[in-house]
Amino acid sequence: MHTIDTLNKFLKDELSATETYQQVQDKLAEDAALGESKDLRPIYEDHKEAVSSLQTLISQLGGTPCEDSGAWGTWAQIVQGGANLLGKEVALKSLQSGEKSGAEAYEEALQETELPLEIRSLIETQLLPAQQAHIRALDRLLATETD
Template structure:
């Protein structure tokens, strides 16, 4: 059960990595879309989170997911939003994805059989990072709206 939960979280992280990678590419093409200085650290943290979850899954004897599954479509939606609706819509979509990821982490913490090492990783590193990303995107949205 816990390997399944960790793989779900891993898929969220892989989707986030794909999405932020696309956003960064878009920023390089069109500087008016955003500031890579704020987006790059979030991208890097999602890469680290994915690697941490892969390690946890392997330690538990499982096989880590290699793709983002259905969540991969989130990257396409964000990309489309950036193309059609502009910076504000793309930032809002990123923030919604971060909120969804935070909810998934909180849900995982409710599982009584979650291994202590995984619980600690989520509580001390992964969930606080998600919450920080939400706040960063909120600030960027405030600036975009001003």
């Protein structure tokens, strides 16, 4: 079913985001010179909540939620691993790029006229607003990095 596939794609993206934020938080925590990881914690928690919401909806629709982030998650971790080596600003820009990509995916889904109401509602009320808030939060963190 197309709906389950779409939701599982979103779920993979959200799982990738949780993995990537966890990796960056760990890196920032171990390298105090890079700064605080607490600024990223609310974004990480939002992505965990999105994972939970998507898993629940997929199950309610009779599908099986995917359990890992797949190839995209592996790629995101490689990119983020390189960014972590290059410093906090590059790491934050990498996270921001991922957030923008996620927001675009949600906006594209909303363009589909046959998108079921429960998915449209989840995207409009939770997933997309969270992505947009994450982009703004990362903008603020990047602004303080370059001052």
